[in-house]
Each structure stands twice: as C-alpha cells, then as structure tokens.
Amino acid sequence: MGKINIFDNPQKYREEILQLKNLINPQVNTINGKSLICAFLTAYCGVGCPFCFFKSPNPKIKENDIENKFNKEAVEKFIKFANDANVGYLQISGGGEPFLEKEALLKCIEKIQADRIILVTSGSWAFNKKNAEKYLEEINQAIANRKTRSRVSIRLSVSNGHGIRLKEHPLINLLNLFEEKYRDNKNFTLQLKTFDGDNTLAEYMNKYFAGYKMQKIGKNKSDDKNIIKIMPWKYKITLPSGYEVITGKTRFFDPSLKPDLNNTQSIQNTVEVFDEDLEESQSDFPAIVYNSNGTRGLDWIVEYNGNVCTWQNRVQDNLLNIYEDDYNKVYNKTLQDPLTLSFIEKGAKYRENIINEVSPRTTTLMKAVSVRDYAGTLLFEDEKTRLYYSLRVLQDYMSESRVNVEILKKLSQEVQFGLSLSKEELSTQYFNGKHSLLDQELAKEQSDIRFNDFLELADLGHYDLDKIELERARKHAKIIQGVGFEQEINQDRRLTQRVMTIKKFDWFIGNQSQREKIIHLIRHGETNYNVDGRLKGQNENIKTYFTERGLSQINDLSNKLKEFRAERIYASDLERAIQTALMANRNLNLPISFHKALRGFNMGKFQNDGMLIADFVKLPEIQAAFRNHDVEIPEGESINQLINRIIQFITKACHTTSYENLAVVTHGAAISNINAEISNQPYQDVNYCKLRYFKDNIEVLDYETTRTK
Numbered sequence: 001m002g003k004i005n006i007f008d009n010p011q012k013y014r015e016e017i018l019q020l021k022n023l024i025n026p027q028v029n030t031i032n033g034k035s036l037i038c039a040f041l042t043a044y045c046g047v048g049c050p051f052c053f054f055k056s057p058n059p060k061i062k063e064n065d066i067e068n069k070f071n072k073e074a075v076e077k078f079i080k081f082a083n084d085a086n087v088g089y090l091q092i093s094g095g096g097e098p099f100l101e102k103e104a105l106l107k108c109i110e111k112i113q114a115d116r117i118i119l120v121t122s123g124s125w126a127f128n129k130k131n132a133e134k135y136l137e138e139i140n141q142a143i144a145n146r147k148t149r150s151r152v153s154i155r156l157s158v159s160n161g162h163g164i165r166l167k168e169h170p171l172i173n174l175l176n177l178f179e180e181k182y183r184d185n186k187n188f189t190l191q192l193k194t195f196d197g198d199n200t201l202a203e204y205m206n207k208y209f210a211g212y213k214m215q216k217i218g219k220n221k222s223d224d225k226n227i228i229k230i231m232p233w234k235y236k237i238t239l240p241s242g243y244e245v246i247t248g249k250t251r252f253f254d255p256s257l258k259p260d261l262n263n264t265q266s267i268q269n270t271v272e273v274f275d276e277d278l279e280e281s282q283s284d285f286p287a288i289v290y291n292s293n294g295t296r297g298l299d300w301i302v303e304y305n306g307n308v309c310t311w312q313n314r315v316q317d318n319l320l321n322i323y324e325d326d327y328n329k330v331y332n333k334t335l336q337d338p339l340t341l342s343f344i345e346k347g348a349k350y351r352e353n354i355i356n357e358v359s360p361r362t363t364t365l366m367k368a369v370s371v372r373d374y375a376g377t378l379l380f381e382d383e384k385t386r387l388y389y390s391l392r393v394l395q396d397y398m399s400e401s402r403v404n405v406e407i408l409k410k411l412s413q414e415v416q417f418g419l420s421l422s423k424e425e426l427s428t429q430y431f432n433g434k435h436s437l438l439d440q441e442l443a444k445e446q447s448d449i450r451f452n453d454f455l456e457l458a459d460l461g462h463y464d465l466d467k468i469e470l471e472r473a474r475k476h477a478k479i480i481q482g483v484g485f486e487q488e489i490n491q492d493r494r495l496t497q498r499v500m501t502i503k504k505f506d507w508f509i510g511n512q513s514q515r516e517k518i519i520h521l522i523r524h525g526e527t528n529y530n531v532d533g534r535l536k537g538q539n540e541n542i543k544t545y546f547t548e549r550g551l552s553q554i555n556d557l558s559n560k561l562k563e564f565r566a567e568r569i570y571a572s573d574l575e576r577a578i579q580t581a582l583m584a585n586r587n588l589n590l591p592i593s594f595h596k597a598l599r600g601f602n603m604g605k606f607q608n609d610g611m612l613i614a615d616f617v618k619l620p621e622i623q624a625a626f627r628n629h630d631v632e633i634p635e636g637e638s639i640n641q642l643i644n645r646i647i648q649f650i651t652k653a654c655h656t657t658s659y660e661n662l663a664v665v666t667h668g669a670a671i672s673n674i675n676a677e678i679s680n681q682p683y684q685d686v687n688y689c690k691l692r693y694f695k696d697n698i699e700v701l702d703y704e705t706t707r708t709k
Contacts, residue, residue, distance in 0.1 A: 006414050007433025009597075009645075010387035011317065013415050017390050018318055018337060023407045024397050026335040027345060031288070033295025034088025034115070034227055038311070039078065039302040041104050042069035042096035047124045049161045066323070067305050067502060069096070074306055075104045077322045081308070082112045084327035085300060088291070089227040090114035096304060099125040099135070109142040109152060116224050117152040118191070122162050123170025132173045136181070140188050155191040155248075158201040168204045175209065179243040192237065192247040201247070211240040214247070220280050223248070227297075228290045230281040251277055257495040259368035261361065261461030267368040274367040278348055285347045286312040286372065298331075298344070301373060305502050310334060312375035313343045317386065319503035338393040339386065343376075351379070354392045357423065358430050359385055365462050374499040382437050382464070388430050391418050435596075437463045438473055442573050442594040447484030451477055453494055479578060483585075483592070504656060516694045517654045518701075520564050520663045521671045522557060523687040524572070524580040525550035530668075535616055537607030537636075538599050540575060557584040561663055566590060570653060571665035572598040581665040590663075597649040600667025604636025643677050646670055647698065654693045675703050 006013045017023070064071055070078065082090060090112055092098045098105055099121050109117060119139075126132035143152050158171055171192075178190040194201040205212050214237050221234040223246075231248035238244050251273050259267050278284060287310035289299045299311040306321040307314065308330055318337050320330045334340045343351050352363045362385065366378045380386045397403050398419070408416070418426060441454050455477050458465055465473070489497075527544040529536045536542050546554070561569075561584060571581035573594040585592055606616055616622055625631045629639040646666065653662060672686040679700040688704040 004414050004417075005429055005433050006418050007384050007387065007430050008435055010383040010433065010435055013412070013418070014317060014383065014387045014390060016411055016415055017394070020407055020410060021336055022404055023336065024338060024341060024394075025402045025404065026341055028335065031296050031298060031344070033291040033293070033297040034289075035085045035297035035300060036089040036091070036227055036229065036289040037082055037085060037087050037114075037300045037302060038091045038093055039082075039108075040093060040095045040304045041098045041101040041108075042094070043067075043304045044069060044100055045094065045097045045122070045124075046100070047097065047122050047162070047165050049122075049165060069101065069304050070104050070306070074323060075107055077306075077326075078302060079108060079111045081302070081322050081327045081330070082108075082114070085331075086297070087112065087114045088297065089116045089118075089224055089229055089289070091118040091120060093118075093120040094122075097122055097124055102135070102138070106138060106142045109139060110145045113146075113148050114150055115226055117150055118155050118223070119153065120155045120157065120193075121170075122166065123156050123174065124166060126156075126170040126173045127166060128169075129173040129177070132170075133177055133181075136177055140182070140185070143188055149187065151187055151189070153189045153191045153246075155193050157193045158204065159195055159198050160200045163200050163204075168208060171201075171204050172208055175239070175243075175245070178245075179239060179241060183243045190245055192245055194247070194249050195252045196233070196249055197252055205237070209239055213238045226292050228292065232277070232281060253277075253370040255370045257369055257371075257492070257499070258457070258460060259365070261364060261368060267364070270370050271364065271367040274370050274372075277372075282348070284349050285344075286375075287344045303373075303500070305500065307501070307503055309376070310340065310344060312348070312372050313340050314374075314376040314501070315339055315380045315386065316377060316501045317383075319501060321503040338390050338397065339380070342393040342396075351389070354389055355379055355385060357392070358388055358427050359464055361461065361464055371499075377499045377501055381440075383440060384430060384433055384435055388426065391415075391426060392423070394419055395423075436465065436469055438465060438469050439573065439596045441473075442476065443596075445484065445591045445593050446480055448477070448480050448482060450484070450494060451480060453491060453498070476578075479575075480582065483582065484589075515660065516692065517659075518564075518661050519650055519654070519691040519693060519698075520560075520566065520661075521674065521689040521691065522560075522580075522663060522665050523668045523671055524577045524665060525554040525557075525583075527576055529610065533613045534610045535603055535607045535613060536610070537601060537603040538574065539607045542610060544576060546576075546579070554580050554583045558586070558588065561585070561588055561590070564663065565661050566663040567659040567661050568657060569593075569663045569665065570595060570598060570649075572600065572667060574599055574667075577665050577667065584665075591659075595649065597645050598664060598666045598670075601639075601642050601669040601673075602633070602636040604633045606633065606636070639673055642670060643673050646674060650691070650693065650698070651696065675700055679703075 066074070090108070092105065092108060098119065105119070125135055139152070143150070154174065156170060156174055174190055182188050192201065214235050217234040217236055219233055220230050223229045223231050232251055233249040235247040235249065236244055237247050253273055254270050259270070261267065278286070283290070287299055289297045291297060300308060301311050302308045302322060306323045308320050308322055308325070315337070318333065318340065320333055355363050359382070362379055362382070366375050369378060380389070394403065418429065421429065441451065455473050457463065458470060458473060525546045526549050527546055529544045531547055536544060557580070567590065569581050569585055569590050569592040571577045571592065571594050573596050577598070578594055581592055603616070606619070621634055625633050625638060632638045632641070650664065668685065668687060671689050672683060675681070675686045675689045676683045678691070678698055684705055686703045686705055689700060690702040692699050692701050
C-alpha cells in the first residue's frame with residue numbers, strides 16, 4: 001500500500017467515504033432544539049448599488065430560471081423543508097432583493113411555522129410610499145392568515161451604499177407608515193440595520209426626524225428571546241411620537257473575491273473582523289444555533305438556486321438541494337459526511353486547525369474574502385484538501401470510538417492505509433500527491449475568460465501552486481485564447497459563480513445511466529515522435545510537434561466531429577491532445593475540457609529520454625507487464641490501471657452529462673487496450689474506437705486500425 005498515494009487521485013477516495021452510511025455515530029441527541037434558517041429567494045435586485053459584493057443582476061423575465069431564483073416548486077419544497085426542520089427563526093434575505101418575489105415572500109410568511117420571521121431588504125420597493133403601503137397591507141394579511149402566531153419584522157438596511165440610488169426614501173416611508181398604521185401591532189414590526197462606521201442612518205434621522213433618540217441596549221445582544229441570534233450592537237430608536245424601532249449595527253466585512261494574499265497588510269483588518277465575528281457572534285460554532293431553553297438546533301442556509309447546507313458548511317462534492325432532497329435526506333447526508341458533521345460538532349477553529357496543517361493559505365483566503373456563505377466552498381475547493389480533512393476527522397472520531405468498525409472495513413485498503421498514518425506521515429503524502437487545483441480547473445468546461453480569472457486569482461496568491469504549475473497555467477491560457485468567449489458576464493459575476501456551486505439535479509437532466517450514449521475515442525494528431533517510433537508517454541518535458549500528416553488528421557477530425565454529431569469534447573490534458581482537440585474544435589465551439597484521467601499509458605522511468613519503442617518492448621519488465629496486465633511498469637502503471645481509469649472516467653461522464661454523443665481525444669495505447677479489453681479481442685493498434693454506453697454497460701461498435709506511417 002505504501003506505493004499508492006491516494007492524493008494522486010483524491011476525489012476517488014473521498015467519494016468512497018461519502019458513499020458509506022452509518023460510518024460515524026453522530027451525537028444527534030445534542031441537536032434537538034429549534035433551528036434557524038436564512039433563505040435567499042432570488043439573486044436579482046435591480047438597485048445596482050456600486051458597493052454590492054453580489055453584483056446582483058437586474059431582474060429579467062426568464063422561464064424557470066432555477067439558477068437565480070426560486071420557482072413555484074421550490075417555494076413549496078422550501079416551506080415543507082422549513083417546517084420539517086422545526087424552524088424557530090426564519091430570515092429571508094439577500095444577495096438579491098427578496099421583496100421582488102412577492103408571491104413567494106407572502107406564501108412563506110403565511111405557511112412557514114416559525115416563531116420569528118425577519119424580512120431583510122434594501123427597501124427599493126418602498127421608494128414610493130403608496131406602493132410601500134399596499135405591500136405592507138399584503139404582508140399584514142399574510143400574517144393574519146397564519147395558523148400559528150409569529151412575530152414578523154421588516155429589517156431595512158440603511159447605508160451609504162444603498163443611499164446612492166435609494167436616498168432616504170425607503171427609510172422615511174417605512175418609518176412613517178409603521179408609526180401611523182402598525183405601531184401597536186406586536187406581530188408586525190420594523191427594524192433598521194446599519195454598519196459600524198457608517199453615519200448614513202444618523203444623517204437621515206437628524207434631517208427628517210429631528211428630536212429622535214437613540215439608546216444603546218448593548219453589545220452582542222440577541223434579536224430574539226427564544227433563539228439566540230446576535231446583533232453585534234443593539235440600539236433602540238425612539239421617534240418624537242414615542243414610536244420605538246430596534247436597530248442593529250453590524251460589523252463591516254469589506255468582502256472581495258479578489259483579495260491580494262501577497263500583501264498581508266491589505267487584508268489584515270478583514271481577517272481580524274472575520275475572526276472577531278466568528279468568536280463573538282457565532283461562538284466558534286456557525287452551524288449551530290442556541291436556544292434560550294438550553295437546547296441547540298442547526299443553522300441552515302438555503303440559496304436562490306435551491307442549495308441547502310448548514311451555515312458556512314457547503315462542500316462541492318456533497319451538495320444538497322431542496323428541489324430533490326427533503327429535510328430528512330439533507331439532515332442525514334449532512335451528518336453522514338465526516339467533513340460536514342465535524343464542523344457542526346467540533347466547530348470552526350477545529351476545522352481551521354486541521355486545514356492549516358497542509359494549507360494555511362486557504363484559511364487566510366476564506367477570511368480575506370470574508371463572505372461567510374462561501375466559507376466551506378473556499379476551504380474545500382481543492383480535492384486534496386477535502387480528502388486530507390476527511391481522513392484527519394475520521395482519525396479523531398476513531399480515537400473517540402465513534403466509528404462503526406464494520407462499516408470502516410468497507411473502505412478500500414488505500415483509504416485504510418491513509419487512516420493508519422500519523423498526522424506527519426499523512427501530510428507528507430498530501431504534499432507528494434500529484435493532483436493539483438490546476439488539474440481541476442482544466443477539467444471544467446473551458447473558456448479563455450474564465451481560465452484567465454483563475455490565473456489572476458493564482459497570481460494574487462489564492463492557490464497552493466508552485467512555479468511549474470503557474471507556468472503551465474500561463475502556457476494553457478495562451479493556448480486557449482478565443483475558446484468559449486463570454487463577453488456578456490462581467491468578472492464580478494463570474495467570480496461569484498465560481499463559488500456558488502450548483503448541484504446538477506437528477507430530475508432536471510434525467511437519469512443518465514438509463515440513456516444510451518455514444519462515445520468516440522480518438523487519437524491525437526500524429527507527431528514526429530510517432531513517426532520516429534519513440535516513447536513520450538506522459539513526459540511533457542520532451543518537446544514534439546505535429547507532422548504534416550498529423551495536421552491533416554486534425555483537419556479531418558473537425559469534419560468527423562460534425563459527422564459524429566458530437567456535442568461535447570473531453571480530452572487528455574497532455575499538450576498534443578489539448579492542441580488536437582482545440583484545433584479540431586476551432587469552428588465548432590463545442591463544450592470542451594481537459595482531464596488528467598485521459599492521459600496515455602504511464603510508462604514510468606522509460607519515458608524520460610525518448611527511447612525507441614522497439615527497444616522498449618524487448619525489456620523484461622515490459623514483457624512481464626504485457627503478459628500480466630496487473631503488473632506495473634516501474635514508476636509507471638499497469639495496463640489494467642490504464643484501462644480502468646479511462647473507463648471509470650467515461651462511465652462517470654455518461655452519468656453526469658445529458659449529451660448523447662461524446663468525443664474523447666486521448667492516446668493510441670489507451671484506445672487500443674480499451675478496444676481489446678471491451679471487445680475481448682487480441683491487441684491491435686487502434687486510432688479510433690466507437691463505444692456504446694447503456695445501463696452501465698459499454699460495448700465496442702466500431703474501430704479503425706488504419707493509422708500507418
């Protein structure tokens with residue numbers, strides 16, 4: 001087992017852990033109190049505040065826009081989720097402006113059985129007093145229609161940023177309307193919110209409500225008697241008429257998705273504010289909400305795309321979504337994953353300490369970005385970090401005798417070996433692992449603009465990439481110029497989308513394993529090394545070039561892709577395969593990505609100096625590997641390992657994409673061995689193989705052996 005480094009292919013082993021049920025015995029009896037839910041109904045706003053971190057797009061009429069707002073189905077599912085979650089405190093917030101979604105907002109007020117409901121708003125809908133008056137009446141009626149009593153508050157955000165477009169109008173209109181019509185209504189109240197260091201509220205109050213008084217209630221006081229929801233600074237404003245409004249002042253986080261980690265002074269204050277809030281407002285346990293009766297509940301966030309997780313605890317490979325996951329499934333899968341369970345039980349400092357063992361840069365990035373919604377996503381963007389953290393957590397749970405030993409035995413020997421290592425040994429494995437964030441980025445659908453975003457973030461010090469990887473990234477950026485050009489989305493929005501990971505809904509794309517897929521395995525264009533009969537393998541330090549015949553093959557491939565009706569291209573991330581795929585796709589503009597799993601045969605120490613293939617095949621080690629496909633080439637891989645990693649990739653691609661005709665640009669030995677394995681025929685050199693995938697079965701439909709010198 002010592003030869004295998006699980007951090008070469010970390011997601012494979014992380015998924016092993018995710019598949020197991022009842023691996024850890026969670027302390028569920030300690031989390032049985034009322035829960036808190038913060039929900040974002042929409043990403044849209046329309047105010048266009050220049051300071052807005054979310055860069056909320058303007059409202060557009062778009063049919064079933066489930067990526068940016070709740071549809072009617074989501075509203076119904078969210079209501080059921082909230083009620084099943086035993087919600088005590090519901091906050092409907094933004095991001096986008098929730099009051100734009102009137103039907104959804106009113107239905108949530110009426111149907112969700114929370115004791116306390118907070119409606120956070122910029123007040124754009126209250127710019128006009130008559131419109132505001134009508135909307136308030138509808139909210140009051142929804143409150144009256146409830147089966148259970150609840151205190152509902154509109155929390156108006158007043159700041160310099162909002163004032164640029166909205167001025168003082170929402171504040172004046174809402175204060176006057178509540179003073180006139182709802183001042184004695186204990187179930188429908190107005191609150192105000194501002195930021196530390198922002199004097200906008202005071203300026204407006206002095207100008208339009210002369211004689212008002214502001215009394216400080218205290219620091220870190222709760223907004224509610226039953227569920228402890230901290231206001232960093234809590235005040236009470238009293239108008240001359242005696243009407244009182246609770247006002248909260250929060251810390252100013254100054255969020256940015258492009259902090260410069262190379263300049264520690266520029267991010268120092270932001271990091272300090274993040275740590276202060278974590279300690280004083282979250283008690284180091286952001287995923288937990290404390291009830292005044294001594295019980296604890298879960299603190300949930302439900303995003304406008306339906307994603308749901310406990311606060312600051314979203315992870316990219318275990319996404320849950322109200323469109324297809326009910327409360328019981330969300331709850332169970334959250335507690336089954338050691339990564340998310342440990343954050344709930346052991347808190348934020350525990351998580352930070354483990355991640356700091358291998359990537360302190362990542363925890364600094366999380367705090368410097370300072371958007372707490374994205375904390376988990378930022379910490380676990382790297383698949384290596386996800387696996388390392390999961391193993392370290394499992395080691396701790398094992399030491400506490402909370403791991404089900406019989407379930408643990410179901411894990412592969414590689415994972416069990418990782419669990420047997422000391423912290424120092426495991427971190428050494430982590431640093432020696434060949435997987436990198438660049439591999440993950442290349443595996444995404446390519447766009448020159450989006451890849452340049454990644455490169456810019458890398459230059460700002462966001463990622464643990466060495467000089468070789470950074471140079472490789474810069475080289476790739478030049479290669480893909482003009483690929484997937486997207487001018488209509490500005491960078492702020494693109495960067496937001498990077499961290500707003502969206503779950504691919506099974507119901508939306510269908511059960512892909514039950515649909516027939518055609519896969520075209522295609523060899524890259526001929527190079528000078530192919531003509532010379534020399535090994536190159538996975539060695540990118542050896543420079544090769546396409547022959548005239550190779551360039552002609554690539555031109556023909558472009559026509560063949562049309563003939564195949566290809567809808568999606570996957571390619572090896574080695575340069576000759578990248579260039580082949582890009583050149584063939586130049587006028588087709590098909591979605592394209594590049595994958596380490598599609599590399600050719602790893603021939604280990606023999607691929608370093610351009611050895612002749614004729615000499616290579618005579619070596620005893622190679623003859624042994626050809627006779628027994630489980631025998632590994634020294635410092636390389638076995639033929640079965642080559643076959644299995646590519647077939648596993650194809651199977652996963654077929655499961656996760658709705659495209660039915662897939663093109664895979666890879667390497668000759670890979671295609672030839674796969675053809676021989678699946679067709680159960682003797683090995684022969686193949687440069688094209690057509691596969692059919694259906695119900696987890698793969699068969700060969702056709703192949704070509706016409707590649708000659």
